[in-house]
Amino acid sequence: MIHQFKLNGYNIVLDVFSGAVHAVDEVAYDIISLYESSSQDEIIKSITAKYPEVTSDEVIECIEDIENLKENGKLFSEDEYADLAFDFKKKNTVIKALCLHIAHTCNLNCEYCFASQGKYHGERALMSFEVGKRAIDFLIENSGKRKNLEVDFFGGEPLMNFDVVKKIVEYARSVEKQYNKNFRFTLTTNGVLVNDDVIDFANKECHNVVLSLDGRKEVHDNLRKTINGSGSYDLIVPKFQHFVERRGNKGYYVRGTFTHNNVDFTNDIFHMADLGFTELSMEPVVCSPDDPYVLTYDDLPVLYEQYEILAKEMLRREEEGRPITFYHYMIDLTGGPCIYKRISGCGSGTEYLAVTPWGDLYPCHQFVGDEKYLMGDIWKGVNNTEKQNEFKLCNAYARPECKDCWAKLYCSGGCAANAYHATGSITGVYEYGCKLFKKRMECAIMMQVAKSLK
Amino acid sequence: MKRIQTIETRDLKQSTQSGGCGECQTSCQSACKTSCGVANQQCEKCLETE
Numbered sequence: 001m002i003h004q005f006k007l008n009g010y011n012i013v014l015d016v017f018s019g020a021v022h023a024v025d026e027v028a029y030d031i032i033s034l035y036e037s038s039s040q041d042e043i044i045k046s047i048t049a050k051y052p053e054v055t056s057d058e059v060i061e062c063i064e065d066i067e068n069l070k071e072n073g074k075l076f077s078e079d080e081y082a083d084l085a086f087d088f089k090k091k092n093t094v095i096k097a098l099c100l101h102i103a104h105t106c107n108l109n110c111e112y113c114f115a116s117q118g119k120y121h122g123e124r125a126l127m128s129f130e131v132g133k134r135a136i137d138f139l140i141e142n143s144g145k146r147k148n149l150e151v152d153f154f155g156g157e158p159l160m161n162f163d164v165v166k167k168i169v170e171y172a173r174s175v176e177k178q179y180n181k182n183f184r185f186t187l188t189t190n191g192v193l194v195n196d197d198v199i200d201f202a203n204k205e206c207h208n209v210v211l212s213l214d215g216r217k218e219v220h221d222n223l224r225k226t227i228n229g230s231g232s233y234d235l236i237v238p239k240f241q242h243f244v245e246r247r248g249n250k251g252y253y254v255r256g257t258f259t260h261n262n263v264d265f266t267n268d269i270f271h272m273a274d275l276g277f278t279e280l281s282m283e284p285v286v287c288s289p290d291d292p293y294v295l296t297y298d299d300l301p302v303l304y305e306q307y308e309i310l311a312k313e314m315l316r317r318e319e320e321g322r323p324i325t326f327y328h329y330m331i332d333l334t335g336g337p338c339i340y341k342r343i344s345g346c347g348s349g350t351e352y353l354a355v356t357p358w359g360d361l362y363p364c365h366q367f368v369g370d371e372k373y374l375m376g377d378i379w380k381g382v383n384n385t386e387k388q389n390e391f392k393l394c395n396a397y398a399r400p401e402c403k404d405c406w407a408k409l410y411c412s413g414g415c416a417a418n419a420y421h422a423t424g425s426i427t428g429v430y431e432y433g434c435k436l437f438k439k440r441m442e443c444a445i446m447m448q449v450a451k452s453l454k
Numbered sequence: 455m456k457r458i459q460t461i462e463t464r465d466l467k468q469s470t471q472s473g474g475c476g477e478c479q480t481s482c483q484s485a486c487k488t489s490c491g492v493a494n495q496q497c498e499k500c501l502e503t504e
Contacts, residue, residue, distance in 0.1 A: 013458075019466040028457035062457050073467060074460060080467065097480035148477050148498065154487075184479075188487070210487075255487075283489060328491060333463040335500035337492050338473020342466070345492055352480045364482065409466065410493035415482075418489065433489060441493065452461045 002076060003406030004033055007446040008312055010453075014445060016406050017081070020074035021333060023449045027054055031062050036076065081343060082397050093388065094144035097347065098135055098151050099354040099365045102127045102158040102165055107192045108232055111223045112257060112285050112293060118156030120369035125357035126161045131378070132168035135355045138378040140179050150207075152186040154354075154365055159193035162201075169205050186210060190224070191236030191243075199243050207251060211240045214256040215268020215282075222261060223293070241276055253327060255281040259293035263302045266310045273317075273324050281327035284436055286418055295432065304439050311443035315450055329444040342396065345412025349375065349391025353382075363391055366417030391416065394426050401429040407438045464497075475499060 001016040011029040013022040024032065027047060034043045044059045069075035104125040106118030118124075136151070143149055151172070153165050165187070172183045184207035189198075191211055202209050213236065214220040221231020244252060254277040258265035265282055272280050284303075287294050295303070310326060317323055346352060349363030356368055359378045367373040376382040394416050402408040414437070418430040477498035 017466060019463045021461040021463050023459045023461060025457045065456070065458050069458070069460070073465070077467070081470075084470070094476070096476065146476060148479075150480055283487075286489075328494060330494040332494075332496060332500075333461060335497050336464055337478060337495045337497055338464075338469035339466045340469075340474040340476075341478055341495065341497075342492050346482045347480050348482065351476070352482065365487065410491065411489075412492050415489050437489065437491065440491075444493070449461055453459065 001079065001404070001406060002032065004029060005442050007308065007442055008315075008450065010446055010449050012442075012445060012449055013075070014406060015069075015075050015077055016409060017079050018073050018075075018077040019333070019336075019409070020069075020077075021445060021449060022069070022075070023453060027051055027058075028062050028065075031059065032066060032075070035063070035066055081339060084339070084343060091392070092144075093350045093382075093392065094146050095139060095142040095351055095353060096146045096149055097352040098139050099154050099352070100127065100132060100135055100151060100158075100168070101155060101354060101356050101365070101368060102132070102153050103156040103161040104357050105160055106155060106157045106190070107160060107227065108157070108190050109225050109227050109229075110190075111225070112259060112287055112291070114286065114366060115156060115368075120356075122369055127164055127355075127357040129164050129167045129171075131355075131357065131359045132164055133171050134359065134378050136168060136172045136175070138381070140175065140181060142381065143181065147180060148182050148184060150184045150186065152188060154188050157190050157192065158187060159189050159198060162193065162198065166201060169201075173205075184208070188212070190232070191239050192226075192232065194236070194239040194243055199246050202243070203247055203250060209243070209247070209252045210281075211243065211252060211254045212256070213237065213240060213254050213272065213277075214258070215262065215265065216271045219258075219262045219268055220256075223257075223259065237275060244277060251279070253279050253281045255283070255327075257283050257285050259285040259287075260295050260299060261293050263295075263299045264306065265303075266306045266313070269310060269324075269326065270313070278323070279325045279327075284433070286421065286430075286433070297432075300432075300435060303436060307436075307439050307443050311447050315447060318451075328440045329447055331441075331444040331448055333445075333448050339409070342409040342412060344395050346415070348416050349388060349394070363387070364417060366415075367420075390426060398427045399429055405434075405438075407434070407441055410441050411437050464500075472499070473497070 003014040011024050044056050047059045104119050109117050176183050186208040187202050187206050188210040217233045220233040224232050226232050254272050354362045354365045354368050361375040362368045375384045396408045396413045399413050402413050416426040418433050419428040420426045422430040
């Protein structure tokens with residue numbers, strides 16, 4: 001299967017199953033699009049009619065190049081992976097990542113919060129050190145030979161339980177060598193409680209920090225409010241700037257959510273850049289269709305254009321020596337994920353689990369609070385094997401809708417939670433998300449092409 | 455005249471042999487939390503050889 005698209009003056013052909021990317025001229029673009037459905041004579045006739053300056057010999061030469069690429073497995077390559085996907089069910093599952101719900105409470109009252117202001121539709125709760133420590137032991141016990149283990153401190157707002165965060169990290173560090181593990185911690189925070197103590201800790205211990213900011217003051221303050229209803233922008237932005245300034249070259253993301261209220265979200269990304277942040281992520285809101293800020297189908301053309309604007313501007317800034325990173329455009333064509341990763345996806349419910357403040361296990365943070373998806377707990381382990389098997393098979397080959405989709409090896413079939421919330425099934429398809437995802441991938445690939453051709 | 459320029463990419467078919475170590479990052483852990491995109495993950499083995 002191939003996927004052809006034109007963007008920013010480039011004609012791009014992606015060979016889906018080999019991952020090969022070709023930049024071609026208009027003539028080759030058209031010949032490739034005709035190649036599978038037309039005879040050589042038909043192609044010559046069609047191309048020479050459309051491009052009078054092109055000779056028959058030139059068309060034949062191009063067809064020969066296409067055939068060479070085909071023979072070398074870089075064009076029109078066949079799907080040989082479907083059986084691999086089915087084998088995943090037989091694989092023993094090791095767990096390599098936990099999302100620790102350190103605090104089911106929050107000091108902000110963001111309207112769009114999928115965790116319903118941190119409480120996940122339940123009672124407010126804080127994780128105790130005993131639960132956190134047991135979660136670390138559970139991860140070590142279930143991680144097999146995996147060396148790199150990820151633990152994300154998540155909420156609600158994890159800094160509302162910062163002492164426990166510190167103690168969990170201290171405990172994990174005290175045992176990681178003896179078990180030949182390397183813990184990578186991530187802290188996701190809204191910034192309200194960030195201070196020098198937090199910054200020192202995070203810069204020493206956290207592989208990554210995720211700082212929530214929606215962009216322009218009016219956009220951020222509109223949905224990210226303090227408990228008393230005022231905007232949180234002025235409170236958190238100086239803290240984030242100080243945080244990032246002191247972070248040196250360690251990883252971070254300033255991460256925002258855009259909604260129907262700010263479909264011109266690139267202005268929020270550029271605002272983040274103006275504030276001095278360079279590692280940026282901006283996600284489309286996922287919410288109920290009844291919410292006033294839900295993204296609509298009418299928004300789509302605007303959003304497509306916004307993603308293009310972002311890609312072009314990023315190329316320009318890179319050329320000017322002031323690059324920014326956008327999480328969804330970070331494609332490494334040579335050092336990216338292997339085919340197993342591309343098929344199996346995020347690992348929710350299998351390699352990745354979320355732990356509630358009281359030690360229950362869920363497939364990921366987005367299922368927490370939905371009792372149907374209770375997987376077990378950190379003492380007895382995963383005992384809901386029926387659900388676990390569903391997640392093992394929830395991959396790039398699980399959905400009939402993905403069968404002919406060129407992007408399936410980039411999204412692995414998409415987010416199980418989004419699919420569930422949109423369709424009622426983890427193997428459903430969140431179509432709106434697919435549309436945005438595909439546009440982002442085209443932009444990301446275009447940027448790699450642009451850089452390669454320089 | 456060459457009308458097709460092939461960009462250097464990792465051959466996914468070859469990665470059926472070399473891949474699957476599982477040491478790479480879990481997709482959702484870093485910055486999205488609301489979508490699944492594996493394409494922007496780094497291969498841990500490739501990082502080590504860099």
